[in-house]
Structure formats: structure tokens, C-alpha cells
Amino acid sequence: MTGTGARSHGRVFGDLVAAALAQEGARPGVLGRVHAVDHAAFAWLAQHHVPWANRALPALSRSANHSRLWMVAAGSMALSGGRAGRRAALRGLGSVALASTVTNAVMKRAARRPRPVLDLVPEVRRLPRQPWTTSFPSGHAASAAAFATGVALESRSLGATAGVLAGGVALSRVYTGVHYPGDVLAGAALGAGLAAVTLRWWPRRPVAAAFAPVPQVRVPVLPDGDGVVVVVNASAGPEGEVAPRLRELLPAAKIVERGARPAGSDPDLEGGSDLEALLRSAAAEAVVLGVAGGDGSINAAAKVALEFNVPLAVFAAGTLNHFAGDLGLQRLEDTARAVRAGEAVLVDVAEIARDRTFDFGPMSQTDPEVFLNTFSIGVYPDLVRAREALEGRIGKWPAMLVGLVSVLKEARPVKLRVDGRARSVWLLFLGNGAYAPAGFAPAYRPNLHDGLLDVRLVDAAKPAARTRLVAAVLSGTLGRSRVYEATTARAMRLTEIQEGAPLAVDGEVRPGASQLRVAKGRRVVVYRPAGARRA
Structure with missing residues (x-):
């Protein structure tokens, strides 16, 4: 923008503020000036058009009705973002529920600010159905900011993506003429603040894995996995994906899949379906006992590892993976890297x-x-x-x-x-x-x-x-x-x-x-x- 253009826009905005102040004569003081600037900003934005936004922003605004956009986004995070994605989705939706309740049930009823007059907004930008609720604060902006902030509290990368969507929704509410800029700013601040309040009920996990000391005895260093026997509980993770990946990561390791009887095993073992029997058989020949599965499978492997006095390699392949999560073992690659480098810790076991x-x-x-x-x-x-x-x-x-x-x-x-x-x-x-x-x-x-x-x-x-x-x-x-x-x-x-x-x-x-x-x-x-x- 040139200096002349900037001065021209400044004069236009100043004139709009002056006109709004004249209309707000019955509302003196700071509150009157704030309303005047808000009305002027709305009028100024109504006079500026972005061709691509005339269709995109109204569509984005409608997609956020009843928080549909945030439910779809949360579902996508939960399905594709792993454990962090599930936590981000849950905190995001929880923040939306809290922000929506406070905004619509409390704040709007208390403020009762009328919606802007649409005369200045081109018809192509208007929503097909105009909202019937009061204007302050913007519920859409509150939910958008709450979702983005809640997600960001769990994952910065997912929060950045959610923040772009939230900013678009907030802008769309002014661009379509259903809110003053002040409504949107107040709603966004309220939503972000309420998302932060969820930390009181659901504190964040620390980034660092749980403390556990390095054992005094040196553990085996197995660069290609020779000496590792891994029992894969296929029912605990994505079917057919874990065993092939382990063979890539540790090519010399022996991989035993539950449900497929290993060569030389007891033929009465019902096709290898007895997990504890498979673990005992694996531990009898292993330098390192490995297990790929959920917490129940890892529990069984820990008992066998103690009995046979062998180190345990845990490959997280379950739904929740609480133990692996506290250890900081999020991917199969994490455990494989530790086996190749000979890095291990000493972990408590409780007994019943x-x-x-x-x-x-x-x-x-x-x-x-x-x-x-x-x-x-x-x-x-x-x-x-x-x-x-x-x-x-x-x-x-x-x-x-x-x-x-x-x-x-x-x-x-x-x-x-x-x-x-x-x-x-x-x-x-x-x-x-x-x-x-x-x-x-x-x-x-x-x-x-x-x-x-x-x-x-x-x-x-x-x-x-x-x-x-x-x-x-x-x-x-x-x-x-x-x-x-x-x-x-x-x-x-x-x-x-x-x-x-x-x-x-x-x-x-x-x-x-x-x-x-x-x-x-x-x-x-x-x-x-x-x-x-x-x-």
C-alpha cells in the first residue's frame, strides 16, 4: 500500500469513527468510544471486498454451525494423529463444549447486544439464514478459539493447523456481517481462556519420559537384533502391520506371531494361541525377550522376563499403551533403536x-x-x-x-x-x-x-x-x-x-x-x- 493510499484509508476510517461517535452520543465515555470504533471497523470492512472470499468465507462460517467443523476435525485427529491426536481431539472438543455453554447460556443473555445492520454488506457475502441470537460475544469465534487452543495444548503442530481454521471462522463472522469485530475478538479471548481452564481438570502430560535409572549391569548390544525373540500379539495392534515392520527394523531377530505355531513348538499348543506359553518358549532361547502388543501382553512378558532373568524389549502395538507411553516408547522404531544401541533402564514391578x-x-x-x-x-x-x-x-x-x-x-x-x-x-x-x-x-x-x-x-x-x-x-x-x-x-x-x-x-x-x-x-x-x- 502506498503512503497516499494509506492516508486515504485512514481518512475513510476516521470519518467512519466520527460518524459512529455522533450516533453514540447517548452513550458517552470510554464505552461509547469503544462502540464507535467497533461500528466504524465493521463499516470499513463491509466496504472492502476480496473476490475469492465472497464464497469461501460464508461456506466456512456455515461449516462451523453447531460445531460441525470441529467435530470433523477432531475425528480426523483421533483417527490419524495417534495418541497425541486423540488427546488433542478430546481436549479440543471438551474446550468447545465449555466455551459454547458459557457463551450461549451466560454471556449472550447478559449482554443482549443487537446484531449489525446488513445494509452495508453485499448480498453475495451474506449467510442464507441469519442468526437469531444476540451478537456479543461471537459463539462461533469462542468455539473456534477454544478448539484451536485446546488442541495446541496437546500438540503444537495440530494446534497450528486448527488455528488457521479458527482464524478463518472468526474472520468469516465479520465478513458475512453477522458480528461486529469486537464480538469476534471478545469471543476468541473467552474461548481461548476457557480452553486453558481445562488444565484444571485435565493437566497436560510432561514432554520428558518417566525417570528410570540405567542398570548397573551392561545390557546386550544387538545391532541387527540377533538374539532377540519377539512375540507379536496380532490381536492388539493393526493386523498384519507389526511383524513385517519388526523384520525390517531388526532383520536378525526372530519374530513369532501369536496364532501361528512356530517351527519346532509343541503341536498341542493350539496353533500358538497361548500367549504366556509362547513367551516362555521365546524366553528360553532368547538373549532379549521382545513383546509387541498392549498393556496386557506386556504384563505377561514382564512376568516371564523376570522368571527367565532376561531383558525386555517392549514394542507398543496396543490401543492405549500406558506403560510404553510412560517409558517414552511411542513407535516400533524407538525400541529397535534402543536394542541396536544397548540402551535400557530399570523399572519397578508390583507383585500380587x-x-x-x-x-x-x-x-x-x-x-x-x-x-x-x-x-x-x-x-x-x-x-x-x-x-x-x-x-x-x-x-x-x-x-x-x-x-x-x-x-x-x-x-x-x-x-x-x-x-x-x-x-x-x-x-x-x-x-x-x-x-x-x-x-x-x-x-x-x-x-x-x-x-x-x-x-x-x-x-x-x-x-x-x-x-x-x-x-x-x-x-x-x-x-x-x-x-x-x-x-x-x-x-x-x-x-x-x-x-x-x-x-x-x-x-x-x-x-x-x-x-x-x-x-x-x-x-x-x-x-x-x-x-x-x-x-
Whole structure:
């Protein structure tokens, strides 16, 4: 723009402001001047046309009606963006829901600002259906900014893409004449602020992987994977994709796929479908035991690795991959790189000793189960069973949602003694290591070598415990709720457990027991590359 052109535009805008001030004579002071500048900016923008935008911006504005654009964008992120994409999609949609509620149910009703008059806006730019709600603040801009900010809190790259769309939607609301610029700016600021507020309920995970020390004994360095035997649980990941990729990454490694009986194996092994038997067979000949699957498969492999005293190579190929996520193993390439370089860490394992006779002997005289992530009694095992009953028909995530509704409706508390104290609980959660954040639902572990059990309990003996729990979660005050208890321990004894109460161990439902002892003690060597980061 030339200097003359700039001065000409400046004079036009100044004249518009002066005219608006004259009309705002009944509204003196700062508020009157702000309204005048807002009206003038609207009028100035209405007089400037961009040919390509006359069709594109109205179409973009319509696509954001009822947050349809953001739902489609979130679906795309969840399907193609991996774990980070799913988190970004969830936070983005949660931010939109919060911003939309506050904007439409509170702010618009309080402000009641009329929409701009459309006389100055060319008809080609106008929306086919004009909004009927009040103008301040812009709900579209609030939702757009909330979605982009929520996504950016989880992923900068996805947030940048969402930000471009959000900026286009915000601009379109002024360009089509349905909002003053001030409405859009206020809406965007409100939406971004409310997205930031979601951190109170759902804090971000740190970028650095969980701490775990390097073992004092040197682990094998296997440049081409010779000596590695990997058992691939094909049912846990994308069918047919994991094994071929592992053969590319570690060409000398032996890859055993669950469901295909390996040469020389026991012919009575039902085609190799018994995962633990496959892992034992692999560990007997391996320098390094590898497992590709989800948390349940990795749990089984950790127990076998401890039994055979071999290092463990974890290839994340499940749906949630909690253990691999805390380790910073997001891709198959991460673990392969660690195996080739001989880089590993020492990770805590929690053990569960069960006894059905009430004659509780020392753990050394039992065959304990292990868990790497979590153990629980209460509603979670029921939720896992409900999900498994439905996921074959409708998929894992829809089954989880349907199962949650059913379980919460029909759930009953579990009675037991916790370290000798009689309790009635909706949920008893034990984590292998202290989870963060404190006072919220467990999300991640900063340390995989702290020797602690994270103990969280929802007390069913308190009046209206479920209702109070939900209210505390929604208000972000769970840490101060009287129905919720959180502490740490190095061991815990559970006795007189209510008959029929199942257990959930690393996401897998197991039969219950009359009494249990959970403790920390042993550690397993797991390959992890230096500088590993979470997704």
C-alpha cells in the first residue's frame, strides 16, 4: 500500500469513527468510544471486498454451525494423529463444549447486544439464514478459539493447523456481517481462556519420559537384533502391520506371531494361541525377550522376563499403551533403536500374592502375579468386562462408552478389609509408582523407580458418594472431596474381600480372591533409547 493510499484509508476510517461517535452520543465515555470504533471497523470492512472470499468465507462460517467443523476435525485427529491426536481431539472438543455453554447460556443473555445492520454488506457475502441470537460475544469465534487452543495444548503442530481454521471462522463472522469485530475478538479471548481452564481438570502430560535409572549391569548390544525373540500379539495392534515392520527394523531377530505355531513348538499348543506359553518358549532361547502388543501382553512378558532373568524389549502395538507411553516408547522404531544401541533402564514391578485359604504366608512361598501399571477392585473390572462383551460388535471405544453408562447405573460397592480396616468402596486403585496429578484421576507417572504404590480409594460408606464424586470431578475439587482418599504405600494387605469381586490388572480382568498382598520389590530391565519423550 502506498503512503497516499494509506492516508486515504485512514481518512475513510476516521470519518467512519466520527460518524459512529455522533450516533453514540447517548452513550458517552470510554464505552461509547469503544462502540464507535467497533461500528466504524465493521463499516470499513463491509466496504472492502476480496473476490475469492465472497464464497469461501460464508461456506466456512456455515461449516462451523453447531460445531460441525470441529467435530470433523477432531475425528480426523483421533483417527490419524495417534495418541497425541486423540488427546488433542478430546481436549479440543471438551474446550468447545465449555466455551459454547458459557457463551450461549451466560454471556449472550447478559449482554443482549443487537446484531449489525446488513445494509452495508453485499448480498453475495451474506449467510442464507441469519442468526437469531444476540451478537456479543461471537459463539462461533469462542468455539473456534477454544478448539484451536485446546488442541495446541496437546500438540503444537495440530494446534497450528486448527488455528488457521479458527482464524478463518472468526474472520468469516465479520465478513458475512453477522458480528461486529469486537464480538469476534471478545469471543476468541473467552474461548481461548476457557480452553486453558481445562488444565484444571485435565493437566497436560510432561514432554520428558518417566525417570528410570540405567542398570548397573551392561545390557546386550544387538545391532541387527540377533538374539532377540519377539512375540507379536496380532490381536492388539493393526493386523498384519507389526511383524513385517519388526523384520525390517531388526532383520536378525526372530519374530513369532501369536496364532501361528512356530517351527519346532509343541503341536498341542493350539496353533500358538497361548500367549504366556509362547513367551516362555521365546524366553528360553532368547538373549532379549521382545513383546509387541498392549498393556496386557506386556504384563505377561514382564512376568516371564523376570522368571527367565532376561531383558525386555517392549514394542507398543496396543490401543492405549500406558506403560510404553510412560517409558517414552511411542513407535516400533524407538525400541529397535534402543536394542541396536544397548540402551535400557530399570523399572519397578508390583507383585500380587493371592491366597484363598486365609492362611496368608510370605510372598516368597507363593507364585505372585505382577502388574506394571495398575491394579483395582470395584467398578473398573466391571467396565472392562462390559467393554469386552461389546467391542467385537461396535468397536473398543464405543463399547467403553456404552459399558461405562451401564456399569455406573448398576454398580454396587465392594466390602473388604484394607490393612485390617473394614471398608466399603466403589473403587480401590493401586498404581505401580506414584501417578500424577495428585487429586485428579491418575494420568501418568513421573518416576518408574520410586518403590511406591499409588493408593486411591472412593469410599462408598459416605452418603451420596457417587454423586459427590462426580461433582468433585466436574468442579476440579477431587483432591478435597471427603469420598476420595489418596496416599502412597510400599505394601498393602487386602483381606475378607467380598466374594465375587473381580480384579483388574493392567486392563485385564482376573478372578478375585479372599485375600491379597500387593507389594513392590523386584525390577525388570527394559530397553529404552536415551532422550525418550512422551507423545
